[in-house]
Amino acid sequence: MATSKLAVLALFALLGSVSCQAGGYYDYYYPTPQRPPTPSPAGTHLKVGYYRNKCAAAYVDVEAIVKKHVKATDAGMQAGLVRLFFHDCFVRGCDGSILLDTFSNDTSLTPEKFGVxxxxxxxxxxxxxxxxxxxxxACPGKVSCADIVAFAARDASYFLSAGGISFAMPAGRYDGTVSLASETLPNLPPPFAGFDQLVKMFGDKGLDASDMITLSGAHSIGRSHCSSFTRDRLPPSNTSDMDPAFAATLQAKCRSANAGTDNTVMQDFKSPDVLDNQYYKNVLAHKVLFTSDAALTTNFTSNNLVRAYADFVPYLWQQKFEKAMVKMGGIQLKTADNGEIRKTCRKVNNRT
Ligand code: HEM
Structure with a gap:
């Protein structure tokens, strides 16, 4: 036991040194972000229990309200909420910019939520x-949309793991006032990314290879549209290492009765609605949807971490996932100086 613990520790030490080269092919489609991101150290000004005593009425429990709404939704929507947090944080930081219906007050520019x-x-x-x-x-003008997204992702993780993933989410984020579809492709990793590209794109946000591998475990829940993986992962593609029987099942599901319909399949064929370490077992069995999932075995150190996550049922991964979610929640934070507390999450506040 002591030896295996040492092996895991050595693994995490090694992960710090995983290489960070970008792939040239992807550079063409996914150019370097126009504004170099400035990752803030996780949780710079954030605090656990930030909203305690922030509302005029002392009985208002902000986090409990979010939890109630998340609990009332189904597993699919909860999976969506975990992804929403990731997509918010990777574009302009965790600032609720993903929620805006318009760029700001300029309706001629497309906001993030309509990006590819x-x-x-x-x-x-x-x-x-x-x-x-x-x-x-209950508590006007105090609670940011960015924090609601972070709480909702935390609570969705809790419900989808039957309470196994349970952690405090620090808060105090401010909402951004800008949201641009053009910033989504350069900042969000594509499903056909290889290992080096993934390390680079997470590295740009202040997250390391170990965080990337750990957060990818969220692909043990939710669904994917067929268009996200058929081209590079299913026959006649010859670059895919997918298990042939699994590929055949996906092909059948993706073959649409109505031409032009983009069907969906579950990401985890074994336990689609449970957030657990099954994802890593699927990666090792070559039964995952994306090139980016399969890529986790293409690097020696990463492959070892995938094995550790698959084997240590399931606590090692759960603990690392909790930490990585908090770390992701600290990307490029806004403050009162460059952000606001929006009145509604879809619209920036009116300027007078
Ligand atoms: C490592 C790079 C990643 C890539 C390339 C990637 C890509 C994708 C793609 C293409 C989909 C399917 C979208 C569709 O066609 O419907 C998806 C779904 C999903 N992703 Fe990721 N993702 C990555 C990392 C993450 C991370 C870090 C998280 C959260 C911590 C996450 C959470 C999810 C969830 C929960 C779903 C299912 C959403 C739903 O059912 O609505 N992903 N991802």
Missing amino acids: PNFPSLRGFEVIDAAKAEIEA
Whole structure:
């Protein structure tokens, strides 16, 4: 036991040194972000229990309101909420910019939510709206949409893991006022990314290879549209290492009765609605959807971490996932100086 613990520790030490080269092919489609991101150290000004005593009425429990709304949704929507947090944080930081219906007050520019990686697949917006409406009625002008997204992702992880993933989410984020579809492709990793590209794109946000491998475990829940993986992962593609029987099942599911319909399949064929370490077993069995999932075995150190996560049922991964979610929640934070507390999550506040 002592030897295996040492092996895991050595693994994490080694992960710090995983290489960070970008792939040239992807550079063509996914150019370097126009504004070099400035990752803030995780949780710079954030605090656990930030909203305690922030509302005029002392009985208002902001986090409990969010939790109630998340609990009332189904497993699919909860998966959507976990992804919403990731997509918010990777574009302009965790600032609720993913929620805006327009660029700011300029309706001629398309906002993030309509960017290629987000539309039409990203879901959970209505859950955030409902939580925000109840919070705003009880505690006006105090609670940011960015924090509601972070709490909702935390709570969704809790419900989808039957309480196995349970952690405090620090808060105090401010909402951004800018949201641009053009910033989504350069910042959100594509499903056909290889290992070096993934390390680079997470590295740009202040997250290391170990965080990337750990957070990818979220692909043990939710669904994917067929268009996200058929081209590079299913026959006649010859670059895919997917298990042939698994590929055949996916092909059958993706073959649409109605031409032009983009079907969906579950990401984890074994336990699709449970957030657990099954994902890593699927990666090792070559039964995962994306090139980016399969890529986790293409690097020696990463492959060892995938094995450790698959084997240590399931606590090692759960603990690392909790830490990585908090770390992701600290990307490029806004403050009162460059952000606001939006009144509604879909619109920036009116300027007078
Ligand atoms: C490592 C790079 C990643 C890539 C390339 C990637 C890509 C994708 C793609 C293409 C989909 C399917 C979208 C669709 O067609 O419907 C998806 C779904 C999903 N992703 Fe990721 N993702 C990555 C990392 C993450 C991370 C870090 C998280 C959260 C911590 C996450 C959470 C999810 C969830 C929960 C779903 C299912 C959403 C739903 O059912 O609505 N992903 N991802």
